[in-house]
Amino acid sequence: DSGVTQTPKHLITATGQRVTLRCSPRSGDLSVYWYQQSLDQGLQFLIQYYNGEERAKGNILERFSAQQFPDLHSELNLSSLELGDSALYFCASSVSQGVHEQYFGPGTRLTVT
Amino acid sequence: ELKVEQNPLFLSMQEGKNYTIYCNYSTTSDRLYWYRQDPGKSLESLFVLLSNGAVKQEGRLMASLDTKARLSTLHITAAVHDLSATYFCAVAPSGYALNFGKGTSLLVTP
Numbered sequence: 001d002s003g004v005t006q007t008p009k010h011l012i013t014a015t016g017q018r019v020t021l022r023c024s025p026r027s028g029d030l031s032v033y034w035y036q037q038s039l040d041q042g043l044q045f046l047i048q049y050y051n052g053e054e055r056a057k058g059n060i061l062e063r064f065s066a067q068q069f070p071d072l073h074s075e076l077n078l079s080s081l082e083l084g085d086s087a088l089y090f091c092a093s094s095v096s097q098g099v100h101e102q103y104f105g106p107g108t109r110l111t112v113t
Numbered sequence: 114e115l116k117v118e119q120n121p122l123f124l125s126m127q128e129g130k131n132y133t134i135y136c137n138y139s140t141t142s143d144r145l146y147w148y149r150q151d152p153g154k155s156l157e158s159l160f161v162l163l164s165n166g167a168v169k170q171e172g173r174l175m176a177s178l179d180t181k182a183r184l185s186t187l188h189i190t191a192a193v194h195d196l197s198a199t200y201f202c203a204v205a206p207s208g209y210a211l212n213f214g215k216g217t218s219l220l221v222t223p
Binding site for chain 2: 002033035042043044045048055056058090092100101102103104105106107
């Protein structure tokens with residue numbers, strides 16, 4: 001158990017819908033990262049937050065957005081969902097904004113039908 | 114564009130044998146990470162290699178880093194079934210996000 005929690009574990013929804021994925025980092029970690037894992041694209045970095053501020057963006061679609069709250073938990077919002085958005089979404093956390101060891105949560109498996 | 118290439122992508126090996134997984138990357142990075150993923154599970158950090166020439170060992174796994182050659186290796190000694198998993202290497206040249214290879218799916222058979 002890495003200490004990073006993610007909810008929900010599974011999510012099934014229809015095309016065009018909007019969902020919110022939630023992540024709580026390890027105690028004391030200020031950085032949160034979101035990654036998407038799919039068979040087509042592999043593991044891709046989406047976005048990083050550090051202490052409430054966006055720090056880096058990767059291959060994140062405009063339909064996706066994220067934020068980190070004062071209590072350091074983070075949410076990833078996915079809207080206008082398409083079939084191709086079906087994937088495993090991981091949250092990771094690290095102690096600072098430079099890349100130290102990142103600890104991954106259990107993931108949220110999103111299925112868009 | 115940053116490329117992180119692992120080979121082989123699939124590896125079937127007998128218990129008791131040795132093998133090496135290779136990870137090449139295309140841009141300067143003084144850190145390299147190895148993760149393990151079991152089917153349907155999360156990623157578990159195995160090694161963080163922080164400098165040229167770094168070598169780390171844990172059990173039957175040993176990882177090394179050559180930053181000049183932009184190459185890391187993950188050596189498996191006397192494989193056992195419990196090592197069956199997918200192994201990912203990753204680099205973070207920008208100092209933030211991890212850029213992963215495609216992963217090496219390892220199957221250890223009796």
